[in-house]
Each structure stands twice: as structure tokens, then as C-alpha cells.
Amino acid sequence: TLDFHPTGRHFLQIPGPSPVPDRILRAMSLPTIDHRGPEFGALGLKVLAGIRQIFQTRHPVVIYPASGTGAWEAALANTLSPGDSVLMFETGHFASLWNRMATRLGLKPEFLGLPGAEGWRHGVQAGMIEERLKADTQHAIKAVCVVHNETSTGVTSDIAAVRRAIDAAKHPALLLVDTISGLASADYRHDEWGVDVTVSGSQKGLMLPPGISFNAVSPKALEASRTARLPKAFWAWDEIIEMNQTGYWPYTPNTNLLYGLNEACDMLLSQGLDTVFARHRRWGEGVRAAVRAWGLEIQCADPALYSPVLTGVMMPEGVDADAVRKIVYERFDCSLGTGLGKVRGRMFRIGHLGDCNDLTLMAALAGCEMGFRLAGVKLAGSGVQAAMDYFAGHPASLDLRR
Ligand code: PLP
Numbered sequence: 001t002l003d004f005h006p007t008g009r010h011f012l013q014i015p016g017p018s019p020v021p022d023r024i025l026r027a028m029s030l031p032t033i034d035h036r037g038p039e040f041g042a043l044g045l046k047v048l049a050g051i052r053q054i055f056q057t058r059h060p061v062v063i064y065p066a067s068g069t070g071a072w073e074a075a076l077a078n079t080l081s082p083g084d085s086v087l088m089f090e091t092g093h094f095a096s097l098w099n100r101m102a103t104r105l106g107l108k109p110e111f112l113g114l115p116g117a118e119g120w121r122h123g124v125q126a127g128m129i130e131e132r133l134k135a136d137t138q139h140a141i142k143a144v145c146v147v148h149n150e151t152s153t154g155v156t157s158d159i160a161a162v163r164r165a166i167d168a169a170k171h172p173a174l175l176l177v178d179t180i181s182g183l184a185s186a187d188y189r190h191d192e193w194g195v196d197v198t199v200s201g202s203q204k205g206l207m208l209p210p211g212i213s214f215n216a217v218s219p220k221a222l223e224a225s226r227t228a229r230l231p232k233a234f235w236a237w238d239e240i241i242e243m244n245q246t247g248y249w250p251y252t253p254n255t256n257l258l259y260g261l262n263e264a265c266d267m268l269l270s271q272g273l274d275t276v277f278a279r280h281r282r283w284g285e286g287v288r289a290a291v292r293a294w295g296l297e298i299q300c301a302d303p304a305l306y307s308p309v310l311t312g313v314m315m316p317e318g319v320d321a322d323a324v325r326k327i328v329y330e331r332f333d334c335s336l337g338t339g340l341g342k343v344r345g346r347m348f349r350i351g352h353l354g355d356c357n358d359l360t361l362m363a364a365l366a367g368c369e370m371g372f373r374l375a376g377v378k379l380a381g382s383g384v385q386a387a388m389d390y391f392a393g394h395p396a397s398l399d400l401r402r
Pocket of ligand 1: 016067068069070094147149150151152178179180181201210
């Protein structure tokens with residue numbers, strides 16, 4: 001609970017759900033229409049075309065009225081059969097949850113990873129995947145499943161390198177990728193990177209509330225779905241893709257979230273995806289400048305893989321990250337992301353995805369700095385000053401040239 005009656009806006013700086021812009025909130029407040037009528041069909045066709053551009057694919061993107069977890073299940077249920085082996089890579093909490101889901105669905109996941117705490121500070125090791133696939137001479141492994149932007153750590157993974165590893169091993173496994181938190185903040189290319197199923201969700205870079213999620217589907221994945229034998233009914237791609245041809249769904253779709261998605265696609269595509277990706281990289285730089293100035297460690301240990309979506313901030317030994325978060329929430333009305341799974345209490349997360357600007361991030365950083373001081377955390381210097389210097393010294397337009 002807050003120790004005052006909050007005024008102004010709450011600062012929602014968790015790595016999703018992200019703040020929903022007024023323009024999208026207004027679009028979603030329109031009356032719900034007949035989902036079998038002509039007006040809806042036109043909306044359906046427009047959002048299906050728009051979302052394909054965001055995934056950078058020419059192939060179908062299936063939209064589910066479900067959270068990201070549902071789209072995870074859809075990716076597995078459509079492409080695999082009971083007892084199939086799948087290769088997964090432990091990059092953090094979300095990779096672990098997808099792995100657990102695979103077991104619960106009756107698959108046999110093999111979980112590769114770096115030893116100890118290191119795995120949660122690095123990305124997918126494509127070399128380890130290549131080596132494992134080369135050893136699988138019988139082609140028992142049917143899919144490789146990896147997380148593109150590990151939301152629990154703030155580490156991205158090189159998906160094109162994973163594709164190259166599968167190809168170098170001359171292995172027919174499908175490539176399934178979770179970019180639930182990466183899409184529309186971090187560069188992501190479904191077709192170019194040779195991904196078979198990409199899973200994403202609405203409540204992150206797309207700036208929508210939670211409630212819809214996605215499967216982008218390659219022709220090879222679609223082919224696999226015709227013979228895959230895991231039970232699938234609600235998640236089955238075939239009927240949905242068929243009805244999507246005319247802009248409709250086989251069930252009642254999430255009409256008002258689709259109004260929002262339509263608005264989000266208009267906003268993102270009119271700005272241009274490169275502009276969008278550049279601004280998140282820049283915000284990530286500014287936030288990391290603050291973390292370094294505080295003298296704290298960034299959870300991601302590989303600078304080439306810093307997430308443009310969020311930054312994980314590690315606490316010094318003996319400091320409870322959740323105690324700091326609690327102070328920042330109660331005193332300054334700002335939500336920061338908790339440490340999940342193995343790193344609970346050891347770190348917290350600052351989101352720089354979706355609808356931010358320099359000053360919302362400065363507010364979050366000021367909240368952190370005040371929270372650290374109130375919690376008695378010894379800081380090396382002012383992160384707020386370092387971030388102000390970075391943002392003032394690096395106009396957003398310059399970042400586009402990278
Ligand atoms: N995968 C990743 C990378 C996520 O960040 C999340 C949610 O934060 C999920 C999966 C699960 O999605 P949802 O909570 O929408 O079911």
C-alpha cells in the first residue's frame with residue numbers, strides 16, 4: 001500500500017505489462033461490434049496484415065485471445081507429438097517455465113544450459129545446440145525452443161546464430177522462439193532468421209493490455225502441424241488460418257484488444273520499426289549508465305546481448321532487492337520488476353519497453369536512487385546524473401544512424 005493518496009500517474013516500469021498510451025486506450029473504448037459483420041472483417045484483415053509486418057514475416061500470424069503462456073502451448077501443441085524430444089536452453093525463468101510446460105504436455109524436453117548462476121547472465125549458446133544436434137544422428141529431436149528476450153534477466157539471444165547452428169548440424173528440427181517481451185521493442189525477424197514458430201504477446205512492446213498473444217508460423221511449421229499428434233482444438237492453427245483469410249475467427253475474438261492492436265500497428269509502422277528499435281537501445285544505454293554510476297552490476301554479463309527491453313540490476317551481497325522495490329513503490333508510486341525464480345531477492349528489473357520517454361525513465365531511476373538511499377544501499381555515485389548526462393548528450397535522432 002502507498003503511504004499517501006497518489007496523484008499524477010503511476011510509473012509502471014516493470015518489463016510488461018507496459019504502459020498503454022492514451023491513443024490506444026481511446027481506440028479500445030469504442031463499442032464492441034458484431035464479430036461476424038462486415039466492419040469486423042475489415043478490421044481483422046487490417047490487423048492480420050499489420051502484425052505480419054511487425055513480426056517481419058510474409059507468412060500467417062495467428063492471434064489468440066490468451067496470454068503469452070497460451071501461445072507457448074499453441075506452438076508446441078500444433079507442431080509436436082506425444083513423447084517427442086525437444087531441445088531447450090536455460091537462459092532464465094521463462095525458458096524454465098516453457099521447459100516445464102513441455103514436460104506437462106507429454107514431451108521430453110532436454111534442458112541445456114551453462115553451469116551454475118552463469119546461465120542466467122548469458123544468452124543461448126548456439127555452439128552447444130549445434131554439438132547436441134550433431135550427436136542426434138537419428139533425428140529424435142523434433143524442435144529447438146529458445147527465448148529471444150529473457151524477461152527475467154535482461155539478456156537477449158542471437159536467434160540467427162541458433163538457426164545457423166541447426167543448419168550446420170544438418171538437422172531437420174523446427175526452431176521455436178519466444179519473443180513475448182522482445183517483439184516491437186527489440187529487432188526481430190521471423191522470416192530472415194528462419195524461425196518456424198515465433199510466440200509473442202500483447203502487453204509488452206505492442207503497448208496493449210494483456211490478453212492477446214501470437215504464433216507466427218512458417219510453411220515448414222504449418223506442414224508439421226498436419227501430422228503432429230499432441231491434442232489440439234482451441235489452439236489448432238488450421239481453422240483459424242482458414243477463417244482469417246476473410247478477416248474472421250472460428251470463435252469470438254477479443255474485439256476491443258484488436259482495436260488496440262490496430263492502433264498499435266499504425267503507431268509502430270508509421271514511426272518505422274528501425275526508429276522504434278533505436279529508441280529502446282538508447283533507453284537501455286541510459287539506464288545502464290545509471291546502474292554503472294551507482295556501482296551496481298548489470299545482470300546481463302555479455303554487452304553484445306544487453307536487452308533493449310529491460311535492465312536487470314543486481315544487488316550487493318546482503319541487500320534484499322524486493323525490500324528496495326517495496327520502498328520505491330510505497331514512497332514514490334513506481335513499480336519495478338521483481339527478481340524471478342533463482343534470482344528472487346538478488347536483483348530487480350527496470351523496464352524500458354513500449355511507451356516510455358526519457359523523463360519516464362528518469363523518474364524510474366530517481367525512484368530507484370531514492371529507494372537505495374532509504375534502504376541504506378551504499379552507492380558509488382549518482383545514476384540519475386549519469387542518465388541525465390547520457391540522455392541530454394545523445395539526441396534520439398543520432399541513435400538511428402547506428
Ligand atoms: N515468456 C516471456 C519471455 C515472458 O516475458 C512472459 C511474461 O512475462 C511469458 C513468457 C508468459 O506470458 P504471459 O504471462 O502473458 O502468459
